[in-house]
Every structure is written in structure tokens, then in C-alpha cells.
Amino acid sequence: MDTSPSAGGHSAKPNSGIVKDTRRLGDAVVVDLAGDVDALAARELTAAVAAALEHRPRTIVVDLSKVDFLTSPGLAALVESHQMAGQDTRLRIVATGSATLRRLTITGLTDELAVFPTLEEALTA
Incomplete structure (x- = not known):
């Protein structure tokens, strides 16, 4: 069975690390994270x-809504992901609360990255 994001399946096993799930929704790929x-x-x-x-998705959404702690290397990974996406793929971040949105805001990354409060808003913007 093909479980790649392009096949609409899951490419990450649940509880296999910080990436809890990677799935395709329409022409977007959603990467769900949880933990630290x-x-x-x-x-x-x-x-x-x-x-x-x-x-080659049109959009990648990194969902941080279940992240408990976002360190400096995590912030750097988001910037690197944004750079990797380049001009052809839109990178969008879902972040709420002090663990994620506050860190993105105080570092100024909300000015550089497309940050949304919900997955639905990130997918439809």
C-alpha cells in the first residue's frame, strides 16, 4: 500500500517522534507536530x-497546535523550511498560544512567515 503524501496516506507513524502525521489535503501537505x-x-x-x-505541493502547512515547547533550533527549522519551499510552494504555519505563537511573535518571525491560528485558515488563505 502506498502511504506517501501524494497518495493521500500517512508517511509518518503516529508517536514516531515530533512529526505525528504527514497527510495530503487537496493540493496541500500538512505536517502535524506534537511535543517539544x-x-x-x-x-x-x-x-x-x-x-x-x-x-511539489502548492502549499505545505506545518501545524504546531500540539507543540508544547518551541526552541531556537525549532524556530531555525521553520525558517529553513520556508527557504526550502522557495517561490513554488507556500509554507504556512499554524500556531497558537505561548508555546508557539508567542515565540514566533517575539522573534519577529510572524513578519517573515505566514502564521495562522487554525489549520482551516491556513488551508483556505
Whole structure:
């Protein structure tokens, strides 16, 4: 069975690390994260975005709504993911609360990254 994002399946096993799920929704790929985004998890995030980019989606949404702690390497991974997406793919971030949105705001990254309060808004913007 093909479980790649382009087949509409899941490419990450639940509870396999910080990336809890990667799925295709229409012409977007959603990368769901949960837990603490530390240095190790940041590498997992950029690897998941790189894998999603291989399928050339119009949009990649990184959903941080279940993230408990976002470290500096996690913020750097979001910037790197934005750079990897380039001009052809829109990278959107779902972030709420002090664990994620506050960190993105105080670092000024909300001015550089497309940040949304919900997955629905990130997909329809």
C-alpha cells in the first residue's frame, strides 16, 4: 500500500517522534507536530518538509497546535523550511498560544512567515 503524501496516506507513524502525521489535503501537505521541538526534533521537521517538497505541493502547512515547547533550533527549522519551499510552494504555519505563537511573535518571525491560528485558515488563505 502506498502511504506517501501524494497518495493521500500517512508517511509518518503516529508517536514516531515530533512529526505525528504527514497527510495530503487537496493540493496541500500538512505536517502535524506534537511535543517539544528541540534540536533533534528540528532536524525531523526539516526532513519532513523536504520529503513533502518532493511531491511539489502548492502549499505545505506545518501545524504546531500540539507543540508544547518551541526552541531556537525549532524556530531555525521553520525558517529553513520556508527557504526550502522557495517561490513554488507556500509554507504556512499554524500556531497558537505561548508555546508557539508567542515565540514566533517575539522573534519577529510572524513578519517573515505566514502564521495562522487554525489549520482551516491556513488551508483556505
